[in-house]
Amino acid sequence: MSGKRIALVTCLQLPEPDPDELWLATAVQNRGVAAEVCAWDDPAVPWHQMDAAVLRSTWNYPDCHSDFIRWATKVNGLTRLYNPLETVIWNSNKRYLLELFEWGFPVVPTTVVGKTQPVDGFTGWPQAEEWVVKPAISAGSRGTKRFHHTQRNETIRHIQLLQTRGDVLVQPYLKSVEERGEHAVVVIDNEVSHAVRKTARFEGDDEHVSQAVVPTAQETALAMAVLEKIGRKLPYARVDMAPDDQGNPLIMELELIEPSLFLKQCPKALERLADTLVGL
Template identity: 40%
Template sequence: MSSRRIALATCSSLPALDDDDVPLVPAFAQRDVVAEPVVWDDPAVDWAGYDLVLIRSTWDYTDRPREFLDWVRRVEKSTRLVNPASAVEWNVDKSYQRTLESAGLPIVPTIWLDPERNFDSRQIHTRFPAFGDFVIKPTISAGSRDTGRYSAGETSSRALAITHAKSLLQAGRHVMLQRYLRQVDTVGETAIVFIDGVFSHAVRKAPLLSGPFRAPTTTSVLYKEEVMSARDASPAEREVAERVVAALPELVPGVDGPLVYARVDLIPDDAGNPVVLELELTEPSFFFALAPGSIDRLVDAVVARL
């Protein structure tokens, strides 16, 4: 019997893992490694009893980011964590995009609203674009939660946007205001997955945002359902994503080489050039079913760290 054990960290809503990750268990078993789904905030878990903890579907952390980061640091003190705590801490708040932009990497143009500024309705309104659609979302979020799309040319839509932004700010959350890049409606997003710093595969995400933010009718909603399909990343998309991944050791504290995994989500700007919408280093979906061989690539990368 194998003496090597790893925990696949998940959340209480998905105690047996997300469907996409379930094949990881037999894939690790084929390499003589016991992989067990474990709920990240279960107080009874002895994390030191595992040789490695692989963060997977911990998608409720956005409701308790401080608790999650405390857990990340605690786990790393007792065993190996993938990805490492420093990368997770840097990545859970989307303000990391400021660092990408400062490094010359293309992001969606963003206006940042700080709750400490105590913005009133007029101050929020003046930051909206004069035309076109725009998006409001908190800097700590996942799966398009707490995110809405609004029309600058409609008074009622702008009023809803002000209400949305104010509610986030009053809750102490930092807010991103981004112009909606319309080519995403036809092209969609391209999610590019890297394993051990090397391109693995790409998938297409159909557009998700169709209107203003609406509070979910149930508290169990972790993310909006995504419509996914396989996609060949264009040379321009590959080039941007590879630049982002190559820059990580210089941008992320404590990272001195390739991370086990990274996912770069890109959308086209108005000229069709790819820009970074998200950089996922914490708990991204990999859409294994759309990319033959991708499970083996990830599992081999993890086993190499044991």
């Protein structure tokens, strides 16, 4: 071992297993660098002794968002944090979708209902047969539900429930997700490596993903254009997309904090990410 230590950051109580963890830790260690799986919410971790802290499965952060951002800010002063702190803060609230739209990127139509905004008389309903309602700060589809447009009262009650914790997103449900699936496009060290096809996932559902697939030229171009606009070279990123009615990709989510990267499905991506982390 070289003496270099990289923390692969998780949480004390994982909501679900991280399929990337063992593969990535082993690949890094095979390169002579210590890969230590450390929980962000474990006060005993000596972050100052780490050469880098790489966020991987911090999937409980939506339940304690302020604490997580305070931790990330502190650790950013003790070691090198990846992805960078400013990226983490910006990407931790799905309001970033509105900013992507303002920048001219194709994004699933999104209305944000503020935490204190009255829902009675709400006029931002999507022009769609079905709607998706989700927290603006969330992970793993927690709090994400699908409603038929005739279920307006049920939808309002769910929005009000989510408002007790923060802002809420209201979006149309894209039928293309059922027909073609959502594509999660993985980018490693500024290069698209692969994608997987995901089924629609709502609160309480398990995630079902395909083997690695080759992203389309449109998907690749869109993913790289978004990351170029952000203007920061990132070790890893994931851009989730689904086609619109004309078959053109729409951005569903931009995952820059702790995305699953489906490394088991693409050994080349695993090797590239391990090389990138060792070189940080």
